[in-house]
Amino acid sequence: QQVLLEVKHLKIQFHLKNGKQAKVVDDVSFSIRKGETVALVGESGSGKSITSLSIMRLLPIPPGEITAGTIKLNGKNLLDYKSKEMSHIRGNEIGMIFQEPMTSLDPVFTIGNQMIEAIRRHQKVSKKEAWIQSLKLLQEVGIANAEKIIAEYPHQLSGGMRQRVMIAMAMSNNPQLLIADEPTTALDVTVQAQILKLMMKMKEEHHSAILFITHDMSVVAETADRVMVMYAGQIVEEATVRELFLNPKHPYTSALLKTMPSLDTEATRLPTIPGTVPPAYALPDGCRFAPRCPFVMEQCQHVQPAVFHIQDEHKVRCHLFTEEGELVHGGERSLT
Numbered sequence: 001q002q003v004l005l006e007v008k009h010l011k012i013q014f015h016l017k018n019g020k021q022a023k024v025v026d027d028v029s030f031s032i033r034k035g036e037t038v039a040l041v042g043e044s045g046s047g048k049s050i051t052s053l054s055i056m057r058l059l060p061i062p063p064g065e066i067t068a069g070t071i072k073l074n075g076k077n078l079l080d081y082k083s084k085e086m087s088h089i090r091g092n093e094i095g096m097i098f099q100e101p102m103t104s105l106d107p108v109f110t111i112g113n114q115m116i117e118a119i120r121r122h123q124k125v126s127k128k129e130a131w132i133q134s135l136k137l138l139q140e141v142g143i144a145n146a147e148k149i150i151a152e153y154p155h156q157l158s159g160g161m162r163q164r165v166m167i168a169m170a171m172s173n174n175p176q177l178l179i180a181d182e183p184t185t186a187l188d189v190t191v192q193a194q195i196l197k198l199m200m201k202m203k204e205e206h207h208s209a210i211l212f213i214t215h216d217m218s219v220v221a222e223t224a225d226r227v228m229v230m231y232a233g234q235i236v237e238e239a240t241v242r243e244l245f246l247n248p249k250h251p252y253t254s255a256l257l258k259t260m261p262s263l264d265t266e267a268t269r270l271p272t273i274p275g276t277v278p279p280a281y282a283l284p285d286g287c288r289f290a291p292r293c294p295f296v297m298e299q300c301q302h303v304q305p306a307v308f309h310i311q312d313e314h315k316v317r318c319h320l321f322t323e324e325g326e327l328v329h330g331g332e333r334s335l336t
């Protein structure tokens with residue numbers, strides 16, 4: 001399958017007011033194939049949202065700065081585009097869905113006006129034609145009374161309904177890549193399931209790939225083909241969903257999986273991972289997970305682990321795999 005998005009050695013820093021530098025994304029590489037659903041998971045503060053914002057070129061610069069790397073869509077580096085060229089790509093080749101649709105929907109315009117505008121920004125169609133397309137899209141996302149909704153304002157809709165509208169808008173120009181950042185986090189559980197199902201249906205119908213950003217492993221299990229686990233600005237493990245769930249390698253991934261609810265422990269409290277993600281301005285010298293890792297070794301304290309290739313599409317950034325895996329990139333090879 002052809003590669004759609006290829007991020008290579010991406011480094012993003014934030015210049016903090018106190019003069020410190022925060023390495024929020026540090027040597028991140030991954031790719032997404034056409035039509036694939038790839039989840040990017042991790043706790044808040046791991047750099048997942050910053051990574052997605054940088055792909056859309058919506059990173060606030062300053063204080064943010066991309067200090068290294070490339071982000072290629074169909075072989076072209078998005079970082080080379082002028083902001084005007086980029087605005088043709090955003091909303092057209094790349095669709096976006098965020099956690100809180102209220103922040104992406106404009107409160108002063110009707111749903112219809114916003115959808116028509118989104119369509120006409122990228123397609124040469126009349127208002128009438130765009131209105132017909134909008135209506136069709138609203139029906140596609142399961143809004144039965146589309147004629148009524150199209151004339152309403154965002155605040156008149158429920159959270160779930162707004163998210164349906166956002167999905168309709170994101171898909172309106174048939175994006176090759178849909179970036180969904182915690183799209184169901186603000187919704188209640190039943191609505192969450194419906195919205196996930198809808199996203200997957202729309203992705204199939206519009207032949208899009210999805211970069212799905214979430215902190216929820218059960219969402220990953222239901223939606224993704226592959227998973228990338230992010231911790232403190234780095235991808236620490238990457239594998240197919242099946243492989244990652246059956247055979248997690250990185251101690252952080254194992255800990256994350258233990259925080260997942262399973263049917264037999266439904267009512268009981270879930271374990272959480274002790275400790276917190278280190279702040280991006282005060283990262284440990286060695287492995288960033290070392291302060292929380294149950295397997296921490298002497299070298300973990302001062303040598304950054306490299307990325308090792310375990311098998312097929314399985315990669316891990318951890319010293320425990322120095323012998324088993326094949327060196328891919330980054331860190332320092334700790335064995336001499």
Ligand code: SF4
Nearest residue numbers: 287290293300318319
């Ligand atoms: Fe744990 Fe060391 Fe692996 Fe880091 S490199 S995850 S501290 S074993």
Ligand code: MG
Nearest residue numbers: 048049181182
């Ligand atoms: Mg986020």
